[in-house]
Amino acid sequence: MAIDWFTVGAQILNFLILVWLLKRFLYQPILEAIDAREKRIADALKSADTIQRTAQQAHDEFAQKNAEFDMEKQTLLQQAKAAADTERASLIAAAREQADALSVTLQQTLAREQHAIHIALQNLASDEVFAIARNVLTDLAGVSLEQCITETFIAKLDTIDGDNKRDFINAMSGDKQHIRVYSAFELEPTQKTALSVAINTLFSADVQLQFETAAGVVSGITLKNNGQQISWSIDEYLATLKNSVHKLLRAREDKSVAGQVAKTAIAP
Amino acid sequence: MRLSPDEIIFWQYGFVKLNATIVFTWALMLVLVISAFWITRKLSAGITPDSAVQESKPRSRWHNLLEIIVTSLEKQIQDVGLTHPRPYLGFLGTLFLFVAAASISTIIPGYEPPTGSLSTTVALALCVFIAVPLFGILNQGLGSYLVSYAQPSVIMLPFNIISEVSRTLALAVRLFGNMMSGAMIIAILLAITPFIFPVVMTLLGLLTGMVQAYIFFILAAVYIAAATRSREVPTQAAMPKKAVK
Numbered sequence: 001m002a003i004d005w006f007t008v009g010a011q012i013l014n015f016l017i018l019v020w021l022l023k024r025f026l027y028q029p030i031l032e033a034i035d036a037r038e039k040r041i042a043d044a045l046k047s048a049d050t051i052q053r054t055a056q057q058a059h060d061e062f063a064q065k066n067a068e069f070d071m072e073k074q075t076l077l078q079q080a081k082a083a084a085d086t087e088r089a090s091l092i093a094a095a096r097e098q099a100d101a102l103s104v105t106l107q108q109t110l111a112r113e114q115h116a117i118h119i120a121l122q123n124l125a126s127d128e129v130f131a132i133a134r135n136v137l138t139d140l141a142g143v144s145l146e147q148c149i150t151e152t153f154i155a156k157l158d159t160i161d162g163d164n165k166r167d168f169i170n171a172m173s174g175d176k177q178h179i180r181v182y183s184a185f186e187l188e189p190t191q192k193t194a195l196s197v198a199i200n201t202l203f204s205a206d207v208q209l210q211f212e213t214a215a216g217v218v219s220g221i222t223l224k225n226n227g228q229q230i231s232w233s234i235d236e237y238l239a240t241l242k243n244s245v246h247k248l249l250r251a252r253e254d255k256s257v258a259g260q261v262a263k264t265a266i267a268p
Numbered sequence: 269m270r271l272s273p274d275e276i277i278f279w280q281y282g283f284v285k286l287n288a289t290i291v292f293t294w295a296l297m298l299v300l301v302i303s304a305f306w307i308t309r310k311l312s313a314g315i316t317p318d319s320a321v322q323e324s325k326p327r328s329r330w331h332n333l334l335e336i337i338v339t340s341l342e343k344q345i346q347d348v349g350l351t352h353p354r355p356y357l358g359f360l361g362t363l364f365l366f367v368a369a370a371s372i373s374t375i376i377p378g379y380e381p382p383t384g385s386l387s388t389t390v391a392l393a394l395c396v397f398i399a400v401p402l403f404g405i406l407n408q409g410l411g412s413y414l415v416s417y418a419q420p421s422v423i424m425l426p427f428n429i430i431s432e433v434s435r436t437l438a439l440a441v442r443l444f445g446n447m448m449s450g451a452m453i454i455a456i457l458l459a460i461t462p463f464i465f466p467v468v469m470t471l472l473g474l475l476t477g478m479v480q481a482y483i484f485f486i487l488a489a490v491y492i493a494a495a496t497r498s499r500e501v502p503t504q505a506a507m508p509k510k511a512v513k
Binding site: 002003004005006007008009010011012014015016017018019020021022023025026027029030031032033034 | 274283284285287289290293294297300301304305308311331334335338339354357358359361362365366382385386387388390391392394395
């Protein structure tokens with residue numbers, strides 16, 4: 001069991017060689033592999049961290065942009081809604097104004113048309129009434145009526161006032177032979193004589209009358225000379241009545257139009 | 269009865285001789301180096317063992333085994349107190365691997381463990397004996413290391429020197445005794461009760477051999493750590509990555 005110092009030396013040498021060989025072929029490659037792996041893991045972790053940070057940053061940026069976009073969208077929507085409401089209100093107001101204007105125009109047109117029809121009807125009615133009256137008087141005209149008319153005309157001559165009388169005398173002074181007497185029917189000689197007497201008395205002159213019949217004279221007598229005339233006839237009465245009636249209707253028409261205009265002005 | 273493989277001499281020329289201790293040591297060296305070379309010739313830095321996706325090739329199981337062994341040794345050295353284990357890994361790791369391989373190989377019939385030779389254990393103990401002050405001087409500087417022998421007082425100088433020598437002797441004798449006794453017991457039992465009982469004792473011998481390898485490795489690490497401790501103050505900045513993690 002003695003120690004063999006050669007073996008001891010050889011074993012020391014062997015051991016040192018083994019240390020070098022294992023360092024060269026075992027520890028160094030293994031440790032390098034471990035270090036490389038650790039470095040790779042660290043790099044991967046760092047890269048992952050960077051990627052995660054970038055992703056988080058991108059996510060945050062996206063979220064912020066999304067929020068801004070939502071806010072902008074809401075603002076634009078509100079603005080658009082407000083603009084639409086305003087536009088709608090203005091359009092409705094304009095349409096209402098237009099409708100009101102159209103309505104007023106229509107009402108006025110209708111009222112005007114109604115009034116025109118009313119007036120036309122009134123005129124037609126009055127014309128018809130007077131035509132009927134004229135026809136009736138024409139139909140009823142006869143000798144006795146002509147007599148009465150003559151008498152009435154003579155009575156009117158008596159009541160003629162100074163100015164008319166003077167105008168007629170002045171007109172008659174130049175041509176006393178051309179005083180014409182118009183009547184609806186041929187007058188009786190007695191009536192002609194009575195008329196001549198009455199006229200001569202009135203103008204205090206000897207006047208030659210020319211008696212003529214005229215279809216336009218309704219139950220009356222007309223005395224004409226140089227544009228001056230003195231007449232009495234039922235037609236004249238009818239014309240006076242017609243004028244009065246038309247005046248009355250016109251007054252009522254003006255009153256009703258004024259009332260409608262006032263109503264339109266008050267209406268919203 | 270042979271007590272040491274030194275007595276089996278294959279060739280001798282003068283005092284130069286080729287005995288079983290040297291031959292089996294060479295055999296172990298060949299096996300260790302060839303295995304290491306074969307496994308580490310195409311290493312992969314893959315993150316996972318089967319990381320075929322991330323890397324060009326996956327790590328082999330032998331590669332994983334070697335990584336486990338190396339990282340375990342590194343961790344053990346670090347636990348002893350050497351916060352930077354890399355410089356000591358070659359020496360201490362080789363001690364462990366050599367003694368462990370010598371012990372495990374006893375299951376091979378006809379094999380004589382080189383560690384069963386007092387010459388081998390003395391050689392290894394001498395290596396430790398030289399390595400401890402060498403690492404201490406490299407770490408602390410010559411003066412500082414020599415001063416450490418006179419700590420805590422000059423009176424302790426002879427005791428420290430005696431301690432240095434005696435522990436080297438203890439290392440050598442402990443390993444030799446255990447390995448030699450294991451081999452002796454198996455040989456005796458084979459002569460008395462063959463078959464089953466020697467198998468059990470062989471298994472026990474394997475366990476004992478592994479324990480001795482670990483003890484030898486740890487004691488050497490402790491001695492080196494003691495020699496370098498005055499400088500090896502673990503700080504957060506100086507600690508290696510593993511220690512930090």
